Amino acid sequence: MKKKPTISRFGDHGILIRYPERIDNKIHKVLTQYTHYLSKSLSDLIDGFTIAYHESAFYLKREVSVDEAIEIFVKKFNQANLAEEFEETSIIYRIPVCYEAPFALDIEEIATEKKISVDKVIKIHTQRLYPVYFIGFLPGFPYLGGMSKKIAHPRKGSPRKKVEPGSVGIAGTQTGIYPCESPGGWNIIGRSPLNFFDIHKEKPSLLKAGDHLRFEAIDYATYKQIEEQVKSGSYIIQKKIYK
Amino acid sequence: MIKVIQPGTHSTIQDGGRINFRNQGVPIGGAMDHHAYFLVNHLLQNEEFAPVIEFAINGPSLYFYGQTFIALSGAEFHVKLNGKKISQNTPIHVPAESTLEIGHVFKGNFGYIAVLGGFKIEKVLNSSSFNPFLLPSAKLTKGMQLAYVKTKFKNTEFNSRVTPVHDKFCRTKMDVYPGPDFNLLSLEQKEKLINQKYYVAPNSNRMAVKLGNVPEISAPEIITAPVQPGTVQLTPSGELIILMRDAQTTGGYARVLQLTDHAMNSLSQCEIGEKYEATFHLI
Structure with a gap:
């Protein structure tokens, strides 16, 4: 999956990660791996997350700025090496x-x-x-x-x-x-x-x-x-x- | 200890909700009007997320065995302590062997009762909030005994009195972000959605508010995707539904708008019926 998702604001405290809208095992696999990876590596910033077919939402702690968090998410996202980090889960x-x-x-x-x-x-x-x-x-x-x-x-x-x-x-x-x-x-x-x-x-x-x-x-x-x-x-x- | 003499129409224990379990299908729940919820705890210098009683339509009647302090806020309602009228939005001393009677809510929807120290209620998944699957016992029933954390009351100027949260219940202006599926709508549809004057329709509850006087717009179903409290959904048949605190974590209707926290609190107090106006304001 070469295509990158969009990462954008979802309300006062939310961030939405979106892949193209379809039910597709490959999209879902990458989405799930990234979401679990981000939820663990950025657990200090978030109060929970939701995964669906092609999108996941992160809900930030109240004191965290969404705009700053988006930058951090994008950076973390680009650093992730999924093959090594999340296959076992x-x-x-x-x-x-x-x-x-x-x-x-x-x-x-x-x-x-x-x-x-x-x-x-x-x-x-x-x-x-x-x-x-x-x-x-x-x-x-x-x-x-x-x-x-x-x-x-x-x-x-x-x-x-x-x-x-x-x-x-x-x-x-x-x-x-x-x-x-x-x-x-x-x-x-x-x-x-x-x-x-x-x-x-x-x-x-x-x-x-x-x-x-x-x-x-x-x-x-x-x-x-x-x-x-x-x-x-x-x-x-x-x-x-x-x- | 406090004994529930009459539970009222729908009185539940609520706090800040169940964070960190949404990926396991657990609704966040918690107080409908967070502003009023924080206020009642603040008035008593309780912990920020201490459990309180939330009620709607008709409030509960409670018997206090020992002396303590309480605070009341949120909606406006008839309330008497030992037969005498008392004020909302200020700490109230409750002598031992007192009876608190809360009658009908006449302005707004949800009222809140905090007790000094906070109610001592079982927690399931880090929250005492009522949930029919996880914590069905956090609903007031006749004869129920409620314990609270014993602590001393510190009166300061800081918390002696506050102004009511909502000065106008009859006109609710909701600040909204464009939702993830806003762009499924044409420019004309977007304008209709934003410029309409709505009202809260019957069948609205802690899970969702349905809007009345909807414009003639609709959106196709989407592939099931994340939703949260404050998500405004537009259905294929043209219904507009705003998800509230007890909503599911995912949904299949187009998410056209997303309310701010403040708008969620205001909307929770907007009464059902055509005479109360609710509008969107895109930010």
Whole structure:
């Protein structure tokens, strides 16, 4: 990615970094690496940041001047050597999901609509490696890319009042995981026993922008077993570094 | 200790908000009117970011077991201490076994109550601000007991009285920057957006303010991108939405303008209805 982003003011205390407007894995990768790099190397200046597909925003501490900070950001940006500094921070997680009753509320509807078996829906959903583009919408909610169009299905006409934490859903061509109990309009195809947002951890969200994940089908008994292990703190999430 | 006799319509604990967790999808939250929030703490010489009570429409009734000091600011509202009217924007001594009754908000939207030392409330992700997912208990309920940090009151000329924050609630002029997607609009559309006289429409809340009397302009959806409190979104159907403190961290509508901090505070106190005017001023 040779093209440089624009770096500009976003309100009284914000800085916006923008690449060309499209959902593109290469753009997103570079954006995420730079954003994580800048957030660490300039942590004294900022009170947080947000990453999306092609833009990230930095929110400066109140006493920091935006104009001066933009100059510092540009300078830091030009100094960064990403290949060396940030390759190791991207992780692939294996996410166990039970695609059975009582969790898979809408999987049969999708199978019927797509004229394929439920097993085929599961196979398609577990086949791919999904990039985590960013966390938004709810605390810990991952925006995942790359779902197969073969199982794409529109959002429910009216949202459910309550979706359980860990629920795995499909909305249009997107798939995602509900980290906490909330109302929601996604089609629920299963549930993961993992805790995706733990307020007691230093980094509450399990996933971050730039990570990847693969879903793995488990049966109900295994779900219960992992759920217990997660509760007691003995479950070890399977993960490896993404190269 | 303080006991909640009546919680009021929507009374919550608020502070400066949850900084540093926005990349994990956590809204910043915090007091809607930061100016009034800082003022009530300043009047009592509390820590700058001490937790306070924020209320709207009808305020709470509170019982104080011991003596202390309080400060009230923000909106204008009916308030009595042990049956007698008391002033806003000045420290008030509360004798032991007192009852504070806050009635209807009659000017503005959000009122604030600070107690000497600040409320002692659980923190989740470095903030005591109410959030339905993270800290649902930071909402006042009937019978709830509220603790506060014990400290001595130091009266000085410096904090004895302040002028109210907002002298005019009925005309809100909002200073705005061009938003990241401002240039999706034509020159004519930009002029319509800036020169219109708006009002705050119903269904406005701590997440977003909807504007009424919108001009006939619209913008296509964008690829989901960062948003923050004060971001003005223009939808494909021509709605104008200003994101407030509890808004999500990313959004898919065109970000045509961005309010200053000061404009955010003023807008938070602009009442719903056509008789109150809200305008933009591009800086």
